Amino acid sequence: MRYVIIGAGAVGGTIGGLLAEAGREVVLVARGAHLEALRSDGLHLTTEAGARVVHASTAAGPEDVDLRPGDVLVLAVKGQDTAATTEAWAGRPVAGGRTAGEDLLLVCAQNGVDNERTALRRFARVAGMCVWLPATFLEPGRVSAAGSPVPGILTLGSVPAGAPDADLAEVGADLAAAGFRAPVVEDVLAWKYAKLLSNLGNAVEALCGPIRSDDARALLADTVAEARAVLAAAGITPTDPEVERRERGDFTLVDLPGVTRRGGSSWQSLVRGAGSIEAAYLNGEIVLLGRLHGVPAPLNAALLRLAERAAARGDQPGEVDPGEIRTTATTAASA
Known part of the structure; x- marks a missing residue:
C-alpha cells in the first residue's frame, strides 16, 4: 500500500x-x-x-x-x-x-x-x-x-x-x-462534528490571539453554545464529550526542543500569509446549518466574516478585540 x-x-x-x-x-x-x-x-x-x-x-x-x-x-x-x-x-x-x-x-x-x-x-x-x-x-x-x-x-x-x-x-x-x-x-462524522465544535475556536484564536483573557474565553464558550443549538435543531448528535475524553485518554501537548507552537491551523494561515482561511468550513458550517434550520448563529457568522477579511488583507493574528466580534454579530443580527 x-x-x-x-x-x-x-x-x-x-x-x-x-x-x-x-x-x-x-x-x-x-x-x-x-x-x-x-x-x-x-x-x-x-x-x-x-x-x-x-x-x-x-x-x-x-x-x-x-x-x-x-x-x-x-x-x-x-x-x-x-x-x-x-x-x-x-x-x-x-x-x-x-x-x-x-x-x-x-x-x-x-x-x-x-x-x-x-x-x-x-x-x-x-x-x-x-x-x-x-x-x-x-x-x-x-x-x-x-x-x-x-x-x-x-x-x-x-x-x-x-x-x-x-x-x-x-x-x-x-x-x-x-x-x-x-x-x-x-x-x-459523529467524531468530526464533535471536533468541529472545538475548531470553532480557531477563528477566535486567529483574530484575537491566544485565548487567555476572560473576554476571549467567554466569546468562545458562547460561540460553541450557539453551535450546539444549531446542531440540535439539525438533528445532528456529535460524539459525547465524555466519550471523546475517554478515547483521548492521556493524550496531551508537550514542548518540543527548538519549536514554539503558538497557534492552530487558522492562526498559522495568517502567520504564513496564505491569503485564505478555512473558517467557511468551520464557523461557516454552523452558519449554513443555522440558516437551513431556522436557528440564528450571529457569533459564528461574525467570526467567519472577520476571519476571511483578515486573511484577504494579510493581517497577523491578534489584531481584533473580542468586543469587536460581538459588536459585529449584534449589528448584523439587528439589521
Missing part, C-alpha cells in the same frame, strides 16, 4: 513523514518553496521523539504521480481547496485502465465535515479522518507535532457510515505502526 499525501503541510507532512519513517511507501505532494525544500533537503520533522530528516518521494501535483491499484490518497488540504483538489485528482488514470475516482480510497484528513461530501461527488470510496494532531507548519520543509505520548490520534471511518472500506483496517494498522492511535469507527 502506497500513501499519496495530497497537501504535505502540518498534518499531511507529519502523517506522511511518520509513515515513511515506519517503512511505508509515501509520496509527498506539495508546492512552491515547501516542495523545493522537500526535494533539496528532505522533510525536517520534529516530534516528542526528537528532530530528524525524513526522505520520501515528492510531487507537485497529480500529473507527477503514476497511480497504481492499492494507492491510498490522503487529502490534507484546507477545506477551501477540497473541491478543486478532488477535481484535479479524480480523473487521473490508475494502472489497469480505470481512474482514481473509480478505484482508489480517498481519506479526508481535514477539519470540518464538508470535505467528505465534496469528495463523494467524484470519488466512489471516501473515508473520513478525525484529526487530533497538534501540528505546526510555518517554514518550508519543516513540520512538527507536539502530541504525547503519541504524535496524534487519527480516528477513521467510511463515509457514508456503515461497514468500513476493506482497506481501512490496513490503513489504521499502518498509522499505528507509524506511532499514531488510529481506531476505525462506524460513524466517523
Whole structure:
C-alpha cells in the first residue's frame, strides 16, 4: 500500500513523514518553496521523539504521480481547496485502465465535515479522518507535532457510515505502526462534528490571539453554545464529550526542543500569509446549518466574516478585540 499525501503541510507532512519513517511507501505532494525544500533537503520533522530528516518521494501535483491499484490518497488540504483538489485528482488514470475516482480510497484528513461530501461527488470510496494532531507548519520543509505520548490520534471511518472500506483496517494498522492511535469507527462524522465544535475556536484564536483573557474565553464558550443549538435543531448528535475524553485518554501537548507552537491551523494561515482561511468550513458550517434550520448563529457568522477579511488583507493574528466580534454579530443580527 502506497500513501499519496495530497497537501504535505502540518498534518499531511507529519502523517506522511511518520509513515515513511515506519517503512511505508509515501509520496509527498506539495508546492512552491515547501516542495523545493522537500526535494533539496528532505522533510525536517520534529516530534516528542526528537528532530530528524525524513526522505520520501515528492510531487507537485497529480500529473507527477503514476497511480497504481492499492494507492491510498490522503487529502490534507484546507477545506477551501477540497473541491478543486478532488477535481484535479479524480480523473487521473490508475494502472489497469480505470481512474482514481473509480478505484482508489480517498481519506479526508481535514477539519470540518464538508470535505467528505465534496469528495463523494467524484470519488466512489471516501473515508473520513478525525484529526487530533497538534501540528505546526510555518517554514518550508519543516513540520512538527507536539502530541504525547503519541504524535496524534487519527480516528477513521467510511463515509457514508456503515461497514468500513476493506482497506481501512490496513490503513489504521499502518498509522499505528507509524506511532499514531488510529481506531476505525462506524460513524466517523459523529467524531468530526464533535471536533468541529472545538475548531470553532480557531477563528477566535486567529483574530484575537491566544485565548487567555476572560473576554476571549467567554466569546468562545458562547460561540460553541450557539453551535450546539444549531446542531440540535439539525438533528445532528456529535460524539459525547465524555466519550471523546475517554478515547483521548492521556493524550496531551508537550514542548518540543527548538519549536514554539503558538497557534492552530487558522492562526498559522495568517502567520504564513496564505491569503485564505478555512473558517467557511468551520464557523461557516454552523452558519449554513443555522440558516437551513431556522436557528440564528450571529457569533459564528461574525467570526467567519472577520476571519476571511483578515486573511484577504494579510493581517497577523491578534489584531481584533473580542468586543469587536460581538459588536459585529449584534449589528448584523439587528439589521
